[in-house]
Amino acid sequence: MSSFTIVPIIALICYIFLLVSFLAAKKDAAIYAFMELLLTMVIWASGSLFMRLAYWPSVGFWFHVSLTGLFMIPLIFFHFLQKFLCVEKTYRIYFWTAAIVLMLLVNYKYEIFVQAPQVLRLENGGNAYVYHMHWQAVIPFLVEGGALSACGRMVYENRRENKFAGKSLRPVWYGIGALALGQICIAFPAFSGFPIDICSGIVMSVCVYYALYRKRLFRLNLLVSKANCYVAAFLISMLLFYSFIPDYNALLEKHFGFEETQLTMAVSFSMVLAAVVIYLIIKAALDTVFEKDEIMQSRSIGEFSSGVSYLTNVDGILEQMMQTIEEAVPAEAVLIFLKDESGDYRLTLGSGKTEGLSCVISKDEKVFDLLRESGGCIFTREYKSVPVYKKFIADMRIQLPKYKIECIAGIRDDEQYQGLIFLAGKKNGERYTPGDLSFFESLSSVAFIAIQNSRLYEKACEEARRDYLTGVANRRYFYEVLEQCCDSEAYDFGSLVMIDVDDFKLYNQLYGTEAGDGALKRIAEMIRGEVGEKGIVARYSGKVFTILLPGVTESEAEALTGRISDLVREMNKASGENAMKVLTVSCGIALGVCPIHDFHELIEHADTAVYYAKKAGKNRTVIYKEGNGGERPSELSYQPGVYSDYAPTIYALTAAIDAKDHYTFSHSENVAYYARELARAYGMNEEGLKIIYEAGLLHDIGKIGIEENILNKPGKLTDEEYEIVKSHVELSIGIIRHLPSLDYVIPAVIGHHERYDGKGYPRGIRGEEIPLMARILCVADSFDAMVTARSYKPSIEVEEALHNLEEDAGRQFDPKLVPVFVRNIREGRIAIR
Template identity: 40%
Template sequence: MDMYGYISAIALFIYAAIFLVVLASRKTRELWSFLWLLVTMVCWAGGSMLMRWQVAPSYQVWYHVSIAGLLLMACAYYRFLSDFVEKAAGIWEKIYLLVMAAIIAVNVKTGFFLAAPRLLDRGDEVVFEYTITWPVLLLFVAVGWVMAHSLYHLWSAYRERPAYRGQFKPVTQGIVLMFAGHAALLLPVFAGFPIDILAGVGNALLLFYALVKKRLFKLRLLASESVCYMVGLMLTFILFYNIKPYLMKNLEALVPAAGDYEVILFAVFFFVTAGIFSWLWRKLVNNVFVREENRQSEALNEYSTAVARLLNVQDILEKTVEVIREGASVGGVYVCTRNAATGDYDARYSDQPLKDLSFSIRADSPLVRVLRRSQCISWRQFETTVDYKAMWDSEKNQLRYLRVAGGVALTGEEGDMPGLILVSEGQGKHRVSGQDMQWMLSVASVASMALKNAALYEQAYHEARVDDLTGLLNRKHFLQVLEEQFETTRESTLALMIVNVDDFKLYNQLYGQKEGDLALRRIAEIIRSSVGENGFVARYSGKEFAVLLPRYDVLATRTLAESIRDQVFNMNRRTVDHKLKVLTLSIGISAAPFDASTSRELMDNADMAVYHVKHSGKNGIEIFQSVLRKADGETEKADHAHIYQEYEQTVLALMAAIDAKDHYTFSHSHNVAYYATSLAKAAGLNADMIEIVRQAALLHDIGKIGIPETVLNKNGKLTEEEYGQMQGHVEAAVGIIRYLPALDYIIPAVIGHHERYDGRGYPRRIGGEDIPLLARILCIADSFDAMTSKRCYKEAVSLERGIQILTEEAGRQFDPKLVPVFVAELKRGGIQLASQRKSAGQ
């Protein structure tokens, strides 16, 4: 085999290795066109090799195959470069194919352009003699024209996207090398030397390098098992083809009997050598070519998995900076995100906490324009662009101060760029490479998707917490904030203000829902601007707002409430009919720890204060007075008597109705009212709460009006259906009271008086302190009177037995904190049995 044969075989081996890597990659337009280009290269080099070896059918056939591969290679180049720079090949590709096919057909038929060489046998060697005539120049012109058009595509793309200079440069070098190698055949100095084949090999390697830089596939595919085995077999075949005669001759000299086992020994040596070559190839590729790529690929995979679970923007930025520091040779990383107000890109996060993050990149900066266009650029590339020359000196100095080595864009939807990442040069000889920049572009792509998901989550989270109409917190989220703030401010004060808009239903009827919504938005804005950063504001219900003020006392809260009330009163003053559009507020205030021991009590007490304002004529502010009752209870009672006296006749009328139906229920309700009010006083509740629990006790069984007397007075055990009817008296009572708006404030106590502290009661099956305080008081009073009263189906238990049952059920049926208070009052005589009071005439 002559030099041409050896060089051609090596070229085919290299082409085959690249071909396998491309086949194992994810196919893109560039890779498909590159495969077509490799096929033409194989035809060219393979035809030349088989011609030199004079393989059947004849060397002339393989000569024409080689020439056809060379001419079609130019067309494949045009198609490859069109795809590489992402431009359509257009009609020119078809024209070039037709021209080259015509040239090939004419040359095969007539040899007009370059006839097949003559075979000269000189004894010791075989020489191919070509006859070069002027038509061969037409071949060079045709190929040169197509290649020049390809280079024009490349140059146009470079002018549009100078940031891709690093990718375009090896392609340009490959084309020049290929053309120069074939032109050199005309020079006598290269006569007999396969300069064209060597140029083709160099061209293929340069193209492969360009595709690697574009990250269309990974070099680590060269270390895959299939490629390693193929390389080992190819190298072993070439080696044994040349050394077999010497190998067997020396082996027979050492071992005379080796000739008898020639095939077995040859096979063993062949496969052992192939295994060694495969192992060496894998080590070479892993240690020389793909070590850095493997490290970056593993880091990217770990990063993708990690950020997929993150929904917080700050956590994503921190993880992004961390992976860039680990995977690339950078000195520092800065993440800038777009300011919604100015559009500029403000520094948001850095891996160096001592660095100044007060800088920002202007929205109209040339660097931003380039990143929008190219998504990734190194500082060295940026300095060669026209955009760099248009940058202000102050911007250049700022980036130089940061030692910026490059930047990548965080991409959004439809070409939007919500952020960018800047990296600075590493220390010493470590510089940010083109591979690092391309890898960081992959990181930025993953980060962009993670940030988009985080933004969607934050938007959904925001919408779940915010009221659509006013933009304030909604009720659900406000209750969560209330619980959190109650726990965190236990060592301080926490004030709650409930703001209720008076007669808002009438306002809607007079002016329409659209005007009502506008009024609610304006009130919400007044409250929000008045509170500022000092608290939390929520739309608590349709016409009610809640304001939570950590570390505020009741006096400061009242001052704030007065300001809000006055602003709302004057809100519509500039309108023509402002006197008819005046809106007033009823505001209730409660504060912890003075007025409430739980967040539920804080809310209930503020609601109660609002009720007082409503029933006192509206347009006022009430501060809930808690357990610190006045020494003179009668004086306080007199102060609040006017609030409840208007309901007294309604309560008495309902009591008379139930007395007509069931006299026991009537007397039982009075007994429960006595026990409940006594317990409320002993527990330290104020006069308002005591009066509410009295009215709730009188009406708690009003729902029994709808139960047949045969069930109410049945001697034996109730059936399941009858028991269900008895349980339904709670809902029935609430249904009756609901139609009496003046008494709706007793509903929480009435609806919960059959709930159990362990959550096994009815009707709502709530437990613990979720049961309203007055309902827990009513439960003890109701159960104690039922135990100690005689009924048609049972005897009364003694005082001692009643106390024992209360004590045993504390923490299960009854509130464990209230039972000891009630029992202590019973034992000291502060609370007497109802039967004893009746005997004494009380």
């Protein structure tokens, strides 16, 4: 027996190994077709082996068996490609099929094209097989080449739809090329007697294994059973020992002197040992190619969990999830929907051609109830008769006409859904299994947590850059942007605008911090609405906003501030005609010219412009110009409440009310005196004493707008008349607010009819929410009203008035102020007016 017999043995073992592997795998049409290709190669290799072993019935018979397997390979390969690429039935291969079959029949009868090899006896007792090729042998090669060209043409025509398949099939093509080259080499004298054709078959088997292992030609996802491996190992070891037992026995007798019994034991032991080694080799080789669904999916989830643990953006998590699904559950297309801010679910990512697709699933869709009932995953085949699901799928077909939805899985925890996964088409041509359910449940849990964490991280980053109250950028982020702009030499700064809300502290005192916060929010919304995408809006400090406007000129920025000022004035209309205090804004604009080495200088310029806007009377815009306001002057020594400065204005107002109601004039003087003395006894400083005296003079100035017949009515007022009298507070504020030099008295004036228990007017505030000066005015005003005669009531004794004050302490009056006032009246430190 020639030593070359080992070559077809190795080739046959390789093909049997691959064929047995596929017998244990889950099969679809493509795998069945590939098994047919392997079976054809087994026929070719076994025919060559049995021919060289000179088995019954004859060498010629086994030669034709081998030749039949060889010539059928292109046809079976075409059939495999057709199934693998999912190509519709084609007739172009029928010509080549007829040609190959006819050629085989003719050659079997007459051996016109390829003759059986010549058998030569060697000196060592073995045989050599030599092929003698004639020109007619070219014809089979041309026919085989034509069949292979049909295969190549089919792959080329479907390359766009099967890019992945083209890469996976590349090693198989190399193997086919090696196989064809091996057949051609037979004709060369250099290879005479050497089975180069069978060697090329070994190369073919290596290429096929490489395609399975490295290129993942198929997803063979079931571990080969031990029994299959045992059977394969036994058959291969039997084949080897059957071929080599004579040589092995001769070796043992010559070198070890074994007798018959010893030879039997040695051969048996060697065969068992060989079977074990071959089993281990087969098992290791198959485990690299085949994977069990559960093992592969579990590993995929582990890799996904590890991968997303380092991701902080949702897009990266979705891409990683898409990759994991495609590897573990290879559907025709995967569509991922993610929950948006409105609560609906939008198509966010998809495999295949999803560019330009827009699909929205309402958060109220009934399919979510089905998902909860089914554990988070729905197979179309199980719910296709459910009306709710049928309607949902019908809606999806309208929005996604290219995709046939087979499975829907939720990205969720127990109840909450962050997204949905749609699988279109079947999994490798097969149905989805309950094992896939477990995979999606595990994957969705990991994805849900990852997306939640990512959104929390993004929210934390966003909150760190946003002002908590107004929602615009905060000062820190604004500085970061300016610093980045300074680092970019090509950046066009444009204009920097600073907007300061005028008299906002007074607004807070009048309306409370809650109303003040609301006003800031509305102003921020107005600024953001006007700026839009043109710039960045930030809250620079409590009542100051800044705007960075890249590429915007000073005139454009000035027009912008003008629109913002108009919007703020429109906002004040909601306060009514007699608004107690309206808001305005003072704006400063500074032009940034590159390069800017220190953005703080630019901010200082805008701040200086705001200063001059306020100095010029507020509610206006000033543009910073170098040399004209470039140096900020020292602060004015402006101190509100200097009585000597504003006494003429105050007495002009009180004289106006005196002309209409002398009682109101004298009452205001008395209240001013009592309030100042109570404030002095309570420990207020001189500036506060001056302010509260002025507030006392002006607290009833609004009565100038009340009809005299109501002010001097002798009897009890009707409800309508009382409401008119109560309006004198708003009327007072309506007069004072037009005197910016006196608006510091408004908090005291507006609150002098508020009650400590919250039952007063006009705002109904209580306790220490009422400004201290207003609480002082309340005591003074009520005391003078009680001890002074009016048209509708007589006066009462001082002691009775003091007693009334003590009784209402904690209800109408501040319980801390009443004892101070009563004590100072009784001790004579406050005179009775």
